[in-house]
Amino acid sequence: MTLTDDLRAEALAGLERVGATLPTAPDGxxxxxxxxxxxxxxxxxxxxxxxxxxxxxIEAAHEAFGRWRTVPAPVRGALVKRLGELLTEHxxxxxxxxTLEVGKITSEALGEVQEMIDICDFAVGLSRQLEGRTMPSxxxxxxxxxxxxPLGVVGVISAFNFPAAVWSWNTAIALVCGxxxxxxxxxxxxxxxxxxxxxxxxxIEEKGAPPGINNLVLGGREAGEALVSHPxxxxxxxxxxxxxxxxxxxxxxxxxGRALLELGGNxxxxxxxxxxxxxAVRGIVFSAVxxxxxxxxxxxxxxxxxxxxxxxxxxxxxxxxxxxxxDPRVDGTLVGPLIxxxxxxxxxxxLEQAExxxxxxxxxxxxxxxxxxxxxxxVAPALVRMPEQTTVVHTETFAPILYVMAYRDLAEAIAxxxxxxxxxxxxxxxxxxxxxxxxxxxxxxxxxxxxxxxxTSGAEIGGAFGGEKATGGGRxxxxxxxxxxxxxxxxxxxxxxxxxxxxxVNFG
Numbered sequence: 001m002t003l004t005d006d007l008r009a010e011a012l013a014g015l016e017r018v019g020a021t022l023p024t025a026p027d028g029x030x031x032x033x034x035x036x037x038x039x040x041x042x043x044x045x046x047x048x049x050x051x052x053x054x055x056x057x058i059e060a061a062h063e064a065f066g067r068w069r070t071v072p073a074p075v076r077g078a079l080v081k082r083l084g085e086l087l088t089e090h091x092x093x094x095x096x097x098x099t100l101e102v103g104k105i106t107s108e109a110l111g112e113v114q115e116m117i118d119i120c121d122f123a124v125g126l127s128r129q130l131e132g133r134t135m136p137s138x139x140x141x142x143x144x145x146x147x148x149x150p151l152g153v154v155g156v157i158s159a160f161n162f163p164a165a166v167w168s169w170n171t172a173i174a175l176v177c178g179x180x181x182x183x184x185x186x187x188x189x190x191x192x193x194x195x196x197x198x199x200x201x202x203x204i205e206e207k208g209a210p211p212g213i214n215n216l217v218l219g220g221r222e223a224g225e226a227l228v229s230h231p232x233x234x235x236x237x238x239x240x241x242x243x244x245x246x247x248x249x250x251x252x253x254x255x256x257g258r259a260l261l262e263l264g265g266n267x268x269x270x271x272x273x274x275x276x277x278x279x280a281v282r283g284i285v286f287s288a289v290x291x292x293x294x295x296x297x298x299x300x301x302x303x304x305x306x307x308x309x310x311x312x313x314x315x316x317x318x319x320x321x322x323x324x325x326x327d328p329r330v331d332g333t334l335v336g337p338l339i340x341x342x343x344x345x346x347x348x349x350x351l352e353q354a355e356x357x358x359x360x361x362x363x364x365x366x367x368x369x370x371x372x373x374x375x376x377x378x379v380a381p382a383l384v385r386m387p388e389q390t391t392v393v394h395t396e397t398f399a400p401i402l403y404v405m406a407y408r409d410l411a412e413a414i415a416x417x418x419x420x421x422x423x424x425x426x427x428x429x430x431x432x433x434x435x436x437x438x439x440x441x442x443x444x445x446x447x448x449x450x451x452x453x454x455x456t457s458g459a460e461i462g463g464a465f466g467g468e469k470a471t472g473g474g475r476x477x478x479x480x481x482x483x484x485x486x487x488x489x490x491x492x493x494x495x496x497x498x499x500x501x502x503x504x505v506n507f508g
Contacts, residue, residue, distance in 0.1 A: 003372040004041030007100055011043060011191055014093045020198035023047050023218070032220070034190055037103040037337040038327060040375020046190055048219040054182070054226035057215040061153045061180035062232045064212030069150035069178040071209075076176045077127025082203040083172070084120030087113060090199060094164060097192040102160055103336035104291055105328040116168035116196075118461045122478055123172035130177065130482065141496025148486040150178025151258075152234030155227045157248075159239045160339055161294045161398075163189030164196050166262070169465070169476040170237045171200070171214075177485040180213035182233070184223050188339060193218070231255050235485060238262070239296075242396075242422070242470045249472075260484055261472025262465075265424030266396045267447075267456040268301035270413045270439065273308055275429035279453060281315045283429065284402070287455030289323060289381040292338050293400030297425040297449070297457040301393060303413050306406045313385065313404055317363045320383050325368045337370075337378045338399060344377035347399035350392055351382060354403070357390035364400075394420050410435055418446045424467030425459075427451035448475070 015022065025031040025047035033042040049057075068076070087094065094116075095109035104112070130148055137144040154174040158166045163185060171181045185193035197216040204211055217223050228236055228251050236252050237260040238245065245263040252259040269287070271280050287299035304312050328336030338344050344367065351365050365382035381400035386393055393403045407413040417426060426447040428439040436452045439445055448467035449459060459465050464479035466472070475481045501507060 002041070004036065004039045004043065007036050007038060007041075008043050010096065011100055014096050015191070015195060017093050018090050018195045018198050019202055020194050022194070032187055034101070035188070036100050037339050037376055038100065039373040040341065040377070043100075043191070046218055049217040049223045050219075051222055051226035054184075054217050054223050055230065057182050057217050058153060058155075058227070058230050058232050060212040061182050061215050064180045064210040065150070065152055067210050068180060068213050071178070073127045073130050073176060073178070076178060077124045079203055079207045079209050080120050080127070080172050080175050081124045082207055083200055084117050084124070086199045086203055087117050087120065091117070094192065094195055097195050098163060098189075099328050099336075101189045101192055102163055102291075103328055103339065105333050105336055108291060112162060112165045115165045115461060119168050119172045119477060122461055123176045126173070126482055127176040130486070137492065138502060139500045141494060141498060143493040143495065145491050145493070147489045147491055148483070149489060151485055151487050152179060153232055154179045154181050154485060155230075155233040155236045156181055156183045157224055157227065157236070157238040157240065158183070158185050158189075160186040160188035161291060161296065162239075163192040166239050166476070167193070167196060169461070173482050174485050175213065177482055179235070179485055180215070182215040182217065182227060184217050184219070184227050187218070187220050190218050228252060229255065231257075233257060235260060237474070237476070245472050258484065260474040260476065262296065262467075262474050262476065263470060263472040264396045264422045265296045265298070265467060265471055266301065266394070266420040266422040267297055267299050267425040268303055268417045268420075269299055269427040269429060269456060270407075270410075270417060271302065271304040271308065271312055272410070272428065272430040272432065272435050273305045274431040274435070275308070276431060276453070277308065277312060277315060280429035281312070281319060283427070283453070283455035284316065285319050287427075287457040288402040289320075289335055289400045290457055292335055292379070293381060294339060294343075294398055295457050297459065298400075299402060299456045300396060301389075301417075301420075302402055302404045303407050303416050304404060305413075306408055309404070309406045313362060313383070316383055316402075316404075320363045320381055323381060325378055325380060326370050335381060335400070337373075337376045339377075341375070341377045343399060344379055346397055347379060347382075347401060350395070350397040350399070350401055351384070353392040354384050354386065354390075354401075357386070357392055359384045359386045359390070359392075359403070389416055389419055396422060410438060414439065414444055421470040422467065423447045423469035424471040425449040425451070425456040427454060427456050429453055
């Protein structure tokens with residue numbers, strides 16, 4: 001039995017535990033292969049849903065919306081609470097699928113499921129706090145207020161790198177807001193989606209909620225385009241590349257729908273002379289090499305003061321040289337595989353371009369062989385010294401490459417930081433309160449996430465997640481991100497026996 005056979009058996013056992021079954025394609029129907037990056041081998045063939053299949057799912061969701069929106073929000077919250085309980089019960093099962101399909105090390109995969117559990121907790125509390133506001137009216141005997149109502153069907157397109165958490169951010173919030181969900185996951189993480197959707201279906205059945213509020217469609221471009229263009233999808237939440245976002249946004253806008261986009265992130269950290277370098281190096285390494293550099297918040301640029309840059313590079317070089325690379329299921333492994341050999345090829349091309357633009361690879365960058373996985377793409381994370389921010393540094397490569405550059409003063413560092421098209425996550429390492437406040441000021445970091453003395457990765461669910469510029473401007477998860485999933489109504493109530501007009505208008 002090969003390693004791929006072992007993974008296949010492990011996946012089938014996990015599906016049985018969560019109560020899911022593998023869908024099968026009808027005779028002659030289109031299908032696609034589910035591949036594990038751990039070995040590069042195929043695990044299963046799954047049916048590829050057509051545009052008509054997506055239309056049917058959206059219509060089922062739209063029909064269920066008519067009933068779900070009238071269910072009291074705290075009752076909707078009880079459904080999400082049950083989903084969180086099932087995720088807690090099957091935390092290891094879901095994490096195992098994430099590792100099998102994405103290659104995350106066990107602790108990161110478990111952390112992703114914990115994030116799902118946390119957002120369920122957040123959404124349950126939110127179900128009793130979907131508040132409006134009352135404002136003073138300029139007219140006597142009148143009350144002016146805002147109310148929030150369910151929006152409609154929410155379409156979710158998720159990427160491979162967070163195959164479960166991003167769905168849960170959207171779904172937990174959407175459900176308590178009264179919105180059904182149609183989910184099209186990445187083809188690279190379909191098993192994780194099948195498992196998560198099965199757990200939600202169990203919660204729906206137990207709580208007597210309309211089954212049409214949860215819909216899963218599998219496939220690629222055809223399914224995605226059908227979801228993006230459908231007039232009954234009130235909100236389209238899409239996570240992926242900037243190129244994908246540029247295609248999605250105008251289609252949704254043309255039909256006057258809402259788009260919530262989470263796109264690229266060419267994230268950077270600034271290290272000042274006052275920084276605690278031991279702390280900084282730990283934060284930098286996790287942000288740069290966690291999930292093999294395949295997080296949207298992965299650190300890709302490091303801007304270090306010229307007085308400490310040599311020390312920082314030497315510390316990082318020693319840390320990179322000791323990174324355990326290999327099977328992500330093995331205790332002690334910190335770097336698993338890239339998602340595909342194509343991702344490895346893009347990494348190699350970026351390193352060659354960096355060297356052509358005057359850069360020097362300090363450590364890493366080569367392939368790493370793992371027994372029993374000849375088709376996999378394991379690589380050594382690369383640390384690259386760059387003389388300046390060249391073309392390759394301005395381009396996000398979804399791989400563990402960290403470009404290091406020097407700066408002279410903080411104004412120059414912030415200008416370098418903001419010089420890329422993306423604006424997702426950022427950080428500064430400093431012990432100087434003035435430097436920290438300067439970085440968080442209106443003319444500091446232009447990102448949606450601005451951190452001090454932690455890396456660019458590892459956001460908590462309590463804060464809204466998202467970024468600016470080419471990152472898309474969307475916000476998911478905590479804070480007031482729920483407002484994207486609801487519509488606002490401004491209400492004026494006249495409880496007097498007069499009819500005064502606003503702004504003193506006389507229409508007598």
